[in-house]
Amino acid sequence: MNERNFEAFNLSDEISRALGVLKYKTPTEVQSVVIPRAMESQDLVVTSQTGSGKTAAFGLPICEKIQWEEKLPQALILTPTRELAVQVRDDMTNFGRFKRIKAVALYGKEPFAKQKEELTQKTHVVVGTPGRVLDHLERDTLVLDDIKYLILDEADEMLNMGFITKVEKIIKKLPSDRVTMVFSATMPNKVETLCQKYMNNPMNIEIDTTGNTTSATEHRVIELEEAGKIAILKSLTVVENPDSCIIFCKTKEHVETVFNELEQANYSCEKLHGGLEQDDRFAVMDGFKMGNFRYLIATDVAARGIDIDNVTLIINYDVPLEKESYVHRTGRTGRAGNKGKAITFATPYEEKFLRAIERYIGFEIPRMEIPKHHEVAKAKAAFDEKISGRRVVRNNKTARINQDIMKLHFSGGKKKKIRAVDFVGTIAKIPGVTAEDIGIITIQDNLSYVDILNGKGSVVLQAMENTTIKGKKLKVSEAIK
Template structure:
């Protein structure tokens, strides 16, 4: 296997997963973080979004999971629902062939469904602080066996006022555990938290310049406020982005930009905190699938925008918090890919810009806006591009899932069916071993089971002739 992750001495199941996910060479943060977690060291990691940090903790944590343990061993805190869902999906994909079960829990979703999932074998729980506390208070989340604890995007936790909740959760966890904190910045309040609860942590810092200077081309345009949206249109026509995220500072600005671009017939959508959670998650799934080219977003809603191949980030409004600039541009130039970060600054409003440049350690190159002749020359092709769907499709986990079939069974807990019963029945099929069976989800009236290694069609056929718990169970390829 020509994969540089082999040097970390991780198992074949994890290597097989990350190979399918396209991981070939560790990023800088992965290079430094993975060995420390494998050695059970507490770590504080300063690294921007897009540096590969989820895999940096996800790979070694999946390696450390004891599959036979039924209650959670790993707890990961994220500041937003979208990020919780994304991290949970990443952990599931990395741990696919080890059959690692990750559950995400967050607010504004029925807690009963989360409770059902947590009652089953669960290795990893990913959630927002408020909902984790809800489950702890209700006794529906056991943390007695938590051995690894991750605080992801800690500076965002601080900005959103969650640090008190995070500290309350830490006090309820076992004292003997490995703690990992990841943050684009390390404010004083975060340092105090680390000093109080971490055991001789190792500091790992991936400088912003190590990423932004290499992979991201920065540009700045000074504009008059009244011309802002027209100049955005000019830039889009010239740049013809394959996929772009446009950041605005308020949901009203997001709505305004979205409606204006939509009126032009462009391939565009939006997310902001005023939208229903299910709608936001659905839009993100469509963005990953390449259903539209441009996403307009606020900073808050952007947490969890983990989409491969974003070519442009456009700061229609400069962020109020200088740290947010690093988070924003981290959406492009990921994992060695090239990207562009384009920012608008209203003339005479340099204060935020100066703070950002001081924070990132360099001045953003200033460019003149394209002249009318250039725009007219590019207009027809630019508009045609902007109205079309992107060519780049989200390839995330495509390879790893190509040989996996999710099977639907029309029986569950009401028929006294347990995961072990399903494993037993499937293993009666000639040529099928327990290693071919992935994650099993037994619900009240139905069950779902992942069949690995391209054997799903055979299992569906053979289950027609096999009973489970003495009952004939209908099996078919799951629609979801």
């Protein structure tokens, strides 16, 4: 099956409206194959390239089937990294925006108490890393008794990072009659074993396997010595002159070295590795997605959660030591029908790792020569013009869907015995406003937040300045997003 548009899936008006705002027009192959089967509540094992559109493949059916009225989470999505958890949370929120679906991300290095408070609100979808999800389960701050959908996203990477024991502990706490879907760029034996153990007669779907990635991505290797890497990197970026480039390094020390060299050469660049504070990592990720800088120098932590369709060049400054990492790294380019290029630097010491990668992906990666001086000189003017030119800010999906939404802050919550139904009943009485204009409502002890949809935020804000809720006068203001 290869549906030509999303209308063929008979999605609800709310989900279809969100897709329109997000500018989702033509389903990718994985979406065309997976969505109809997921809508039929079929267990699925999907082997699909990074960047193939799999989040929408499982996210749209889940958002379609979620019952808004239910208080406990109905879907659990496990991811290997915090970055991917946040990205998937944002995607699920965007898909379900007009259905008022609430998605929560649970991950480490964020205050546990903050997440605990968030889980006291009505939550439809929980997205998280195995360690933090298990922490919440063991402390009874997360109840998964009503889970109907379990998604293991990037399953190979999750198990490769040593999460298998935690994943199994979580699975054993879930209802047995759930639907389970496993998505993975590769399918090692340990993933297959997990599927056989915990899934109900799953359908296996294989899309965009490693052997045919060359149709979208041009793969090349430059053989060199370690001492010459920085100079060759600079020459290569001048000749290639990419609009958007990720440079992968195997250690944070290499990231720091490359970043310092490129920054001193006035490259528009940032760095990303596990040694940075979590907030800084998220800020760098967001900046790269928005096109605020062209070069991201990163460890493999960045191979998860970067949802960008137009990364034009991947440079493996170091050969990845694990063959699966090559697939995940290079999956950052050649996405959504765009062409991409992946160039790997290989020293004599790294040749054995390179050969293992070539056996794994099923083809020998062509070698290319180090850029010659005259090639660099010829390309330098165009490179300098792009470096000094104005960067084009990319269209952000979340910003698009939020443009007609205003979040209002109210100075009262649970301690004043105010409930979500009180906000809905009061706001829906404002002339020109209906319940359909009210989005996600979050009620805390002493304050509350209400999303107002469809560009009616100003109308509601003005009206609520002189209106009581449950007989109580609350201060209202536009919340700082």
